[in-house]
Amino acid sequence: MLTLNTFFRLFFLLGILPCVIVLYGIVPQKARRWVLLLSSYFVFWAFSGKLIVYLLFSTLSVHHFGLWLSGIQMEEQQLLSGLSKDEKKSVKKRSKNKQYAVIFLAVVIHIGLLLILKYSAFFATNINTLLGVMGSDYSLEVPKYILPIGISFYTLQAVSYIVDVYRKKIQADTNLLRLAMFMSFFPQILEGPICRYSDTADTLWQAPKLKYENFLLGLQRIVFGIFKKLVIADRLNLFIQNVFNDYRQYDGFIITVGVALYTLQLYAEFSGTMDLVIGSGQIFGITLPENFKRPFFSSSISEFWKRWHITLGAWFKDYIFYPLSMSGPLKKLTAKSRKKLGNHFGPLISGSIALFCVWLCNGLWHGPAWHYIFFGMYHFAFILLGNIFDPYFSRLAAFCRINRRALPYRCFQIVRTTVLVCIGELFFRSNGLKAGMIMFKKMITEFSLKSLADGTVFKLGIDAYDLIIVLISTGILFFVGLLQENGVSIRDGIMKKNIVARFAIYYAVIAFIVVFGAYGINYLPVDPMYANF
């Protein structure tokens, strides 16, 4: 089986993607979808071996549940004709109950499988610790499962498909192959984005003809992704590994630099991989959803999560937050609390309960460990505090005559949000919650510029040369982001230039990556960071 580390080099630098593109381009139209499906299964098999059966099972299962739900909905429609209002109500209620039962079963099977494979060892270990504290000799056996690649991503796609059929947002697909393509499209297997059936299934099934314009646009995006990954993320890897693994040896300054650089690395790696994935899709004429929208221009934690890992946040919002907060008991709570506490704090109580569940799931989704749960709760706390105090901040700003939409105030908000995000990422990356706490404490109590003055900071995997390249590259990222924030489409601008100027830009970027990319024996390429989630 292949390791995760080989994914990037194998697919985007050494040629599996080009092979699929060539094959896709030369086969007849009807065979194109087969090229995509078989390539996808080949990639799954290459990384997961026989664990591909989980993907096949999930695909067969959602297909079956979709048709089951659709059958109940059609039966309801047939029964409704010619009935009185009361009889219609009763038929609808019976049908709803049946559909709830089907949804429940489907969610239990799919999420249950994920829970067993991903979390059973975590739960067993914690139960054993608890039993030990209580003085019990009994202990549970800690199971060991190998996690199939991409299961956290395709399970969420599977659940969204079934719920969308239930909500009649989409029709259940009778075509098993189309559903299989939606569940397995190969560029997105490792790190998403988490797609919805309504967004990608039809285009994947149509398998559009290759177009020169799509090819160029896709390639542009891929090159930009390689730039982020090779020039920034990989260059920082050795330093970050040193800081996070041997944090006890370093002072607060080095840890602060490590945390800031890790946040930059995570963004460069994850958004860079998304560029590769979305660019690959674009080459085939398939539009995949965006996962990043310049998150470091956010003015609050809440806004940050609308711009960072967008498809995960949207999934939690659509399938956990709103269903929970719009459920009978929470709606009643909202109505009651609104009467007592008013329009602001009333809905905040039920909303906070739903929000707590979202952030608990978000933390756990990232991994079965307490520091991930802490990461979720950390963001929950800031979003909640933001919601509670927002009206007071508005009044205070009005009293002090501060324009909250003015540039200086927005800059202050952006810096504040970035600092809070960096601290969150410290706990996210740390080797356990205790290590995260110690590192955070060191950042505050042991901060001194001594390690900068004596040059220790430049002996941990990055030197001044590396730092200058990272700073220039981050400056380029910031400049591109700033233009995009102001509605300037750089890619359209490049496409409008004449062929000489266009290719001069392409070659300049490629030359920059070749010269300043971090590869070879002195560097440690970073694994796809979201692949293990």
Add this chain to the structure above:
Amino acid sequence: MDKRLIEILEELQPEVDYYTCTELIDGHYLDSLTILSLIAEIEDEYDITVPTVEIIPQNFNSAKSIWEMIERLKEE
């Protein structure tokens, strides 16, 4: 468009021109909790039930689209 809807929106988030703004969700003017308050208000005011499937940006990006959704739900 209904004046009462504009009043409700202004009570919840006063810093927006609801006659012109067409990106209430995409522009981060209304967050998830404000949407919950808004739904509770319009359910009371117009005697409708907003199902979860209707909570999509297209339905909440402008006062006009919110009003169109209310009219549609009133008919159902």
